[in-house]
Amino acid sequence: xxxxxxxxxxxxxxxxxxxxxxxxxxxxxxxxxxxxxxxxxxxxxxxxxxxxxxxxxxxxxxxxxxxxxxxxxxxxxxxxxxxxxxxxxxxxxxxxxxxxxxxxxxxxxxxxxxxxxxxxxxxxxxxxxxxxxxxxxxxxxxxxxxxxxxxxxxxxxxxxxxxxxxxxxxxxxxxxxxxxxxxxxxxxxxxxxxxxxxxxxxxxxxxxxxxxxxxxxxxxxxxxxxxxxxxxxxxxxxxxxxxxxxxxxxxxxxxxxxxxxxxxxxxxxxxxxxxxxxxxxxxxxxxxxxxxxxxxxxxxxxxxxxxxxxxxxxxxxxxxxxxxxxxx
Amino acid sequence: xxxxxxxxxxxxxxxxxxxxxxxxxxxxxxxxxxxxxxxxxxxxxxxxxxxxxxxxxxxxxxxxxxxxxxxxxxxxxxxxxxxxxxxxxxxxxxxxxxxxxxxxxxxxxxxxxxxxxxxxxxxxxxxxxxxxxxxxxxxxxxxxxxxxxxxxxxxxxxxxxxxxxxxxxxxxxxxxxxxxxxxxxxxxxxxxxxxxxxxxxxxxxxxxxxxxxxxxxxxxxxxxxxxxxxxxxxxxxxxxxxxxxxxxxxxxxxxxxxxxxxxxxxxxxxxxxxxxxxxxxxxxxxxxxxxxx
Ligand SMILES: Nc1ncnc2c1ncn2[C@@H]1O[C@H](COP(=O)(O)OP(=O)(O)OP(=O)(O)O)[C@@H](O)[C@H]1O
Ligand SMILES: [Mg+2]
Numbered sequence: 001x002x003x004x005x006x007x008x009x010x011x012x013x014x015x016x017x018x019x020x021x022x023x024x025x026x027x028x029x030x031x032x033x034x035x036x037x038x039x040x041x042x043x044x045x046x047x048x049x050x051x052x053x054x055x056x057x058x059x060x061x062x063x064x065x066x067x068x069x070x071x072x073x074x075x076x077x078x079x080x081x082x083x084x085x086x087x088x089x090x091x092x093x094x095x096x097x098x099x100x101x102x103x104x105x106x107x108x109x110x111x112x113x114x115x116x117x118x119x120x121x122x123x124x125x126x127x128x129x130x131x132x133x134x135x136x137x138x139x140x141x142x143x144x145x146x147x148x149x150x151x152x153x154x155x156x157x158x159x160x161x162x163x164x165x166x167x168x169x170x171x172x173x174x175x176x177x178x179x180x181x182x183x184x185x186x187x188x189x190x191x192x193x194x195x196x197x198x199x200x201x202x203x204x205x206x207x208x209x210x211x212x213x214x215x216x217x218x219x220x221x222x223x224x225x226x227x228x229x230x231x232x233x234x235x236x237x238x239x240x241x242x243x244x245x246x247x248x249x250x251x252x253x254x255x256x257x258x259x260x261x262x263x264x265x266x267x268x269x270x271x272x273x274x275x276x277x278x279x280x281x282x283x284x285x286x287x288x289x290x291x292x293x294x295x296x297x298x299x300x301x302x303x304x305x306x307x308x309x310x311x312x313x314x315x316x317x318x319x320x321x322x323x324x325x326x327x328x
Numbered sequence: 329x330x331x332x333x334x335x336x337x338x339x340x341x342x343x344x345x346x347x348x349x350x351x352x353x354x355x356x357x358x359x360x361x362x363x364x365x366x367x368x369x370x371x372x373x374x375x376x377x378x379x380x381x382x383x384x385x386x387x388x389x390x391x392x393x394x395x396x397x398x399x400x401x402x403x404x405x406x407x408x409x410x411x412x413x414x415x416x417x418x419x420x421x422x423x424x425x426x427x428x429x430x431x432x433x434x435x436x437x438x439x440x441x442x443x444x445x446x447x448x449x450x451x452x453x454x455x456x457x458x459x460x461x462x463x464x465x466x467x468x469x470x471x472x473x474x475x476x477x478x479x480x481x482x483x484x485x486x487x488x489x490x491x492x493x494x495x496x497x498x499x500x501x502x503x504x505x506x507x508x509x510x511x512x513x514x515x516x517x518x519x520x521x522x523x524x525x526x527x528x529x530x531x532x533x534x535x536x537x538x539x540x541x542x543x544x545x546x547x548x549x550x551x552x553x554x555x556x557x558x559x560x561x562x563x564x565x566x567x568x569x570x571x572x573x574x575x576x577x578x579x580x581x582x583x584x585x586x587x588x589x590x591x592x593x594x595x596x597x598x599x600x601x602x603x604x605x606x607x608x609x610x611x612x613x614x615x616x617x618x619x620x621x
Contacts, residue, residue, distance in 0.1 A: 210451060210453060210455045212416075213416065213455070214451065214455040214457065215457070215467070216413065216416060216444060217411065217413065217444055217451075218444065218448065218520065218521070219442070219445030219468070219471065219472070220441070220444075220471050221441055224471045228457055228459075232457060232458035233458055
């Protein structure tokens, strides 16, 4: 849509001059298609937000801000405070991210920069296979195998060791349960690691050889080269990968529902049982009615808002740091 | 990234005082004209492809040596053999002897990392890191363990001054190295290279993407730098070779039509004046008079 093409629309159609030629049909067609699909996505998102919000107005209006963010969830007495679930979602996602991100980035760096290509390929294949394990399978394995094992051979030892120590005690002290915030965090970490690894690996693989050679030519070791050349280049892409993983961890329903313990509590003890937003929706929706139902749908709206806020915030941070580094 | 890369990993730390370390003088200025590299019968392979064959030459201290020759004749390949950059190319292999100040460059206990700290390289395409101008220049000293802020400031200023870039960037050291013009970016890369006080600077067509003024600036810079460093430069610009270099090596491609192979060879090596005014080989003569390539 340059000024040249708009200068004289009457002349345009028949004109043979390459400068005033209409843009090819395919070009415009593609532009329209891209715009339309972009708008469609936006419209669908808005519709989802509107309809779910409508169905939950009952809760929003009755409970009010204070009620919504109270920790008191008791359908029997019509108390529907969402705080314990928000808390559980945030805590388990944070644990998942803290575990998954270093592992994913390290594996991605190893696979692209260290491991010889002929070994890297089968490893990549294996990791991608992990990504297709259904989440319910992770949940079942978590609750049947992993939770009992980690409770008896890890949690209980740690808990008795740190009991009474100021900060550690309040994080890792008793009570101890196999199904807990921490177990849910670990299972979520395992679930998001493949995708974060895969995406990070792709980003890291696009770092131009010439950038890496620039570092090597200064006598950098491989690790120094990674810090100097690979990391600044892939930082944003990796953050993007982490955001996708975070979104998945926050929204994960069935695996979390199985291993988190299903008790609506707010506690700093990570080995205690908890609850999360998607888990409570899945568990209680079938039997819910009236305000209870509205509260569960409202919880969905909150979760939606929460993921959007986290995403925007993270993107803002990335944006700011890139702008600084690109010098634009 | 197979064998050669493992090599890098195995020797991430500088070996204690190796022969290499002792050989290189700490005060940079050396004796002009003294041999610094001795290259004997060097061939370089990329997997099964022999890219250059049987190169023998002596490089002299505090001189500028130019590599000229047609495209594909192996100039870059040979240049990269001098600081073991070819180690990073999977399947690349160097045969023959290369001595740097008496130490075999490809010797068993020589770490390519230590080699590259002594023998820096400027690439054809400016490749500043995605970091600030300051951090670009400070990168080398930092990986060498320099943490002192004031010392780093000094090094950055000195290197940028020597690369004739200081005046243009002194007020925006914190802004990105990517926000520079091509010529500025190339001078930043030169500053980055000399910030680690190397002994030798290898330059692969450093001015090929630059306009005549920026090229002139870089040539002035090279003449200035040669007081302290030994420089090897690959160039397609024969005027440039005559303007800056003391010695010139002319490379060409031997084509074997039977096996359909093309191999780079060093045709003639001598003082720049001799190569351009009195070439001994007819191919050199054809090339420098512009009748070929
Ligand atoms: N990484 C590589 N893998 C395989 N072959 C390579 C590689 N790099 C260079 N070659 C080949 O080696 C030969 C010499 O290449 P080189 O880049 O050294 O030539 P050059 O003289 O620098 O050419 P130019 O003037 O175009 O830069 C060429 O035939 C090239 O195709
Ligand atoms: Mg080249």
